[in-house]
Amino acid sequence: xxxxxxxxxxxxxxRTSPSTFSSRTDAxxxxxxxxxxxxxxxxxxxxxxxxxxxxxxxxxxxxxSTASAAAAAAISASGVALYVPSASxxxxxxxxxxxxxxxxxxxxxxxxxxxxxxxxxxxxxxISYNGNADVKVGEFMSTAADLTGLGFLPxxxxxxxxxxxxxxxxxxxxxxxxxxxxxxxxxPSFPPGRCFCGLFxxxxxxFAGSTANASERVYFAKTTGDVWARLTPPVxxxxxxxxxxxxxxxxxxxAAVHAxxxxxxxxxxxxxxxxxxxxxxxxxxTTGVHCSIxxxxxxxxxxxxxxxxxxxxxxATWTLIADPPTLAATVGSASWSPDGSYxxxxxxxxxxxxVYKRTGDTLALLARPxxxxxxxxxxxxxxxxxxxxxxxxxxxxxxxxxxxxxxxxQSLGTNALYAAEYSWSGKYLTMGGTTATTGYIYEKxxxxxxxxxxPAVTAPRGGMPMSPDHKxxxxxxxxxxxxTKTTYDHNPETEFATPVYTTGSVDIPTYIKAETV
Numbered sequence: 058x059x060x061x062x063x064x065x066x067x068x069x070x071x072r073t074s075p076s077t078f079s080s081r082t083d084a085x086x087x088x089x090x091x092x093x094x095x096x097x098x099x100x101x102x103x104x105x106x107x108x109x110x111x112x113x114x115x116x117x118x119x120x121x122s123t124a125s126a127a128a129a130a131a132i133s134a135s136g137v138a139l140y141v142p143s144a145s146x147x148x149x150x151x152x153x154x155x156x157x158x159x160x161x162x163x164x165x166x167x168x169x170x171x172x173x174x175x176x177x178x179x180x181x182x183x184i185s186y187n188g189n190a191d192v193k194v195g196e197f198m199s200t201a202a203d204l205t206g207l208g209f210l211p212x213x214x215x216x217x218x219x220x221x222x223x224x225x226x227x228x229x230x231x232x233x234x235x236x237x238x239x240x241x242x243x244x245p246s247f248p249p250g251r252c253f254c255g256l257f258x259x260x261x262x263x264f265a266g267s268t269a270n271a272s273e274r275v276y277f278a279k280t281t282g283d284v285w286a287r288l289t290p291p292v293x294x295x296x297x298x299x300x301x302x303x304x305x306x307x308x309x310x311x312a313a314v315h316a317x318x319x320x321x322x323x324x325x326x327x328x329x330x331x332x333x334x335x336x337x338x339x340x341x342x343t344t345g346v347h348c349s350i351x352x353x354x355x356x357x358x359x360x361x362x363x364x365x366x367x368x369x370x371x372x373a374t375w376t377l378i379a380d381p382p383t384l385a386a387t388v389g390s391a392s393w394s395p396d397g398s399y400x401x402x403x404x405x406x407x408x409x410x411x412v413y414k415r416t417g418d419t420l421a422l423l424a425r426p427x428x429x430x431x432x433x434x435x436x437x438x439x440x441x442x443x444x445x446x447x448x449x450x451x452x453x454x455x456x457x458x459x460x461x462x463x464x465x466x467q468s469l470g471t472n473a474l475y476a477a478e479y480s481w482s483g484k485y486l487t488m489g490g491t492t493a494t495t496g497y498i499y500e501k502x503x504x505x506x507x508x509x510x511x512p513a514v515t516a517p518r519g520g521m522p523m524s525p526d527h528k529x530x531x532x533x534x535x536x537x538x539x540x541t542k543t544t545y546d547h548n549p550e551t552e553f554a555t556p557v558y559t560t561g562s563v564d565i566p567t568y569i570k571a572e573t574v
Contacts, residue, residue, distance in 0.1 A: 061099040064091050142171040148468065151184065160184050162199075165428060165468065179465070184565070192570050195228045195503040199567045209568035214510070214557040225571045226553040229502065239512035239530065239541040244278050246287045254301050255531040257524045258308035259352075259441070259481040263326075264524075265311055266531065267299035274299050275313055275324070277331055283528075293333040295322040301347050301519075305354030306395075306441070306481075310334075310370070314345025314359055321345050321359045321366075323375065339377040341366050352395035352441060356415075360391050367391075367400070369418065381413045381420040392437040392446070399423075399458075401446045403434030410434060410448050410456075412463050426463040430454045436476040436520070440483050449474045453488055453497075455506065467506050470497050476520030480527065487511075487521040489533060496521055496532065500556060502569075507556050512541045 066088050070081035137160055140152040145168035153160055154175040161174035161181040174181035184199040197212065198204060210217065210225075219226040250269030257264050262280040270276075274295035277288040297317035304311035311331070313322045320341040324331045347360040357368040357375060365388050368375040381400065390403040400413045400420060409429040413420040429448075436449040445466070448454045453469040470488055474497075477488040486506055488497040496513075498521070499506040511521075512530055519533035531540045555569055 061095060061102050063095050063099070064088060066092075140174055142173070143169050145169075146180070152181075165465070167428075193503070194224045194570050194572065196570045197503075197505075197507070197567055198570070199565050201565055204568045208570060208572045210555050210571045212507075212555050212557060212567045212569050214554050216552050216554050219551055219553055222553075222571045225569070229500075229553055229556065238510070239543055242529070242540050242542040244276075244285055244287070244540055247276055247278075248273055252519075252533050253299060254476070254519045255533055256302055256304055256478070256522045257481075257529070257531070258304065259306040259525055261307050263308040264531070265302055265304065265308065266533070267302060267313070269298060274315070274322075275302070275311070275331075279329060280524075288329050288331070291324055291331045291333055293322075300345060303348045303350045303357075305350050306352040307354075310350055310354045310357075312348045312350050312357055312359070314341075314348045314361075316344040320361060321348065323357070325373065334373060334375070337366075337368055337375040337377060339366065347390040347436065349392040351393040351397040353397060356393045356397035358391040358393060358400065360388055364388070365391055365402070367420075378418040379420075381411075381422065383411075383422055385411070389434055390436050392439055394439050394443045394446075395441050396443060398443070399439075401437040401439065401448070403437040403448055403450070405433045405435075409450075410437070412446075414461055423461050423463070426456045426465060428465055435474070438477050438479060440479040441481055442483055445479075447477045447479070447486065449477045449488065453477055453486075455486075469499055469506055469508070476533075478520045478522045480523045481525040482527070485523055485527065487523055487530065489520045498523075498530070502556060509556055 067084040068081055069085055070078045072078065137151050137153050140155055146152070146163045146166065148163050148166045150163045151160055152174060154173055156173045156175045159175065162184045163180060164182050165180055167180045170177065170180055192198065198209065205211065210222070244264070247266070248268040248270035253267045255264065255266035264278045264280070264285070266276045268274060268276050272294055273290040274297070275291070277290065278285050279288055295313050295315050297315040299313040299315050301314050302311065309326050311324050311326070314320060315322070318340070319336050320343065323334045325334050341359050341361040341364060343361040343363045345359055345361050349358040350356070355370050357370065359366045359368070365380060365384065367378050367380065369378055381402065384402070385404050385408060387405040388402060389405040392401050393399070394401070398415055400415065402411045402413070403409070404411070408425060409431065410426055412423045412426065414423055430450055430452070433450045434448045437446055438449070439446045443458065445455055445457050448456070451473050452471070453474055455466040455469065456463045457466045469486070470490070472490045474488050474490050477486060479486055484501055486499045486501070490496060496511045498509055498511040500509045512532065521533070522531050523529065528543055529540050530543070
């Protein structure tokens with residue numbers, strides 16, 4: 058039956074308007090006769106609709122019972138328990154949602170949270186496939202089911218034609234397809250001995266790395282195309298082995314911290330010549346362990362074993378500015394955002410992480426990111442768009458920025474780490490560890506970091522900076538520091554390789570969405 062309609066009533070008669078009373082009364086009585094018929098039709102429609110609703114409710118109740126029984130059977134078969142609100146969960150635990158009955162894995166250790174995993178992206182990530190066709194190209198699913206016939210590809214590094222999956226190919230590797238294997242490559246005349254740190258400029262093709270050579274504590278090189286050339290060392294060398302390096306994006310300014318007074322040495326570049334700048338009027342007083350120069354070359358931080366020094370550059374002079382307020386005593390690292398708007402500080406003990414915002418020469422403490430790393434932080438480093446930073450210690454924790462708010466994003470790596478570096482493009486995040494063979498490279502896909510193949514690492518000491526074109530990775534370590542050059546294991550013009558990513562369980566493979574079905 059068609060949904061009934063009712064005629065709009067005319068204006069009602071009123072004794073306060075004698076001139077219209079009679080005509081309005083006639084019209085109103087006529088409308089009431091019409092309404093009587095409409096009400097009769099409407100009453101029949103309501104009775105029929107009520108019966109239909111009752112029938113549908115019974116069917117829904119039966120379906121819900123069937124679904125509940127199926128969910129209980131699935132839970133029993135999977136061995137994964139239902140989520141218990143406000144219970145304690147350790148990162149890696151798996152549960153089944155009480156809302157959508159999908160399986161979720163805890164991404165952080167937490168307790169006392171009542172929100173169901175299906176609505177709690179801070180603490181949980183979906184690892185089961187829900188059959189939803191709205192899953193987007195590039196998103197990952199981990200499930201025991203075989204999804205290869207549903208528009209997914211295994212994340213096993215296999216090579217596919219770009220023309221077969223153009224959307225995914227463009228997403229994984231915009232522009233040039235990057236290689237996934239590495240060949241050792243020695244920079245020309247790099248001094249023998251250990252190297253604690255290195256970095257590449259974004260523009261100009263420059264590289265700088267620390268050395269054990271007393272007359273060349275910082276090695277400089279430049280590339281033209283694919284050919285590297287060693288540059289003449291600065292006339293004035295740093296007085297001791299360099300513990301950390303930082304530079305502006307074009308390497309016009311580069312800072313080196315070390316264990317001997319003046320504890321920090323800063324160089325400026327003119328053409329291909331690096332020259333020591335005058336020391337700041339106020340210097341650190343103990344061994345330098347970390348430093349940072351903002352990408353724009355205007356702000357500098359120097360961290361020693363007992364203090365932090367912050368500077369701004371005016372012309373060729375570095376001038377001390379006031380320390381951040383409420384600074385904890387165990388500073389281990391400090392890093393300026395690319396434009397110097399924010400300063401992230403890592404501590405060797407609680408509170409582990411703080412972020413400050415700069416206005417003029419004054420810094421104000423922002424709300425502390427939550428959760429923090431919960432353990433010591435050796436290095437903090439920013440993505441070059443200023444929208445994310447990584448805190449490195451026993452693991453690597455990443456935080457994303459929205460306005461002045463920083464929110465925990467991911468925990469990366471499985472071993473203790475010394476340092477991390479974002480590639481200039483923001484596509485990769487590399488890390489060097491504190492134990493033999495610990496090195497990681499992550500690629501960002503659909504807003505999430507996914508581990509990919511890294512070069513072999515021996516006795517690492519620091520980070521693994523990557524050149525802007527992604528062709529070179531420099532491996533710092535305690536004995537010698539060769540760089541490595543990526544090579545292609547497929548045709549970069551016509552093919553692409555899926556990322557290598559697993560859950561760690563052979564029973565739960567991971568897939569990447571390759572097309573819409």
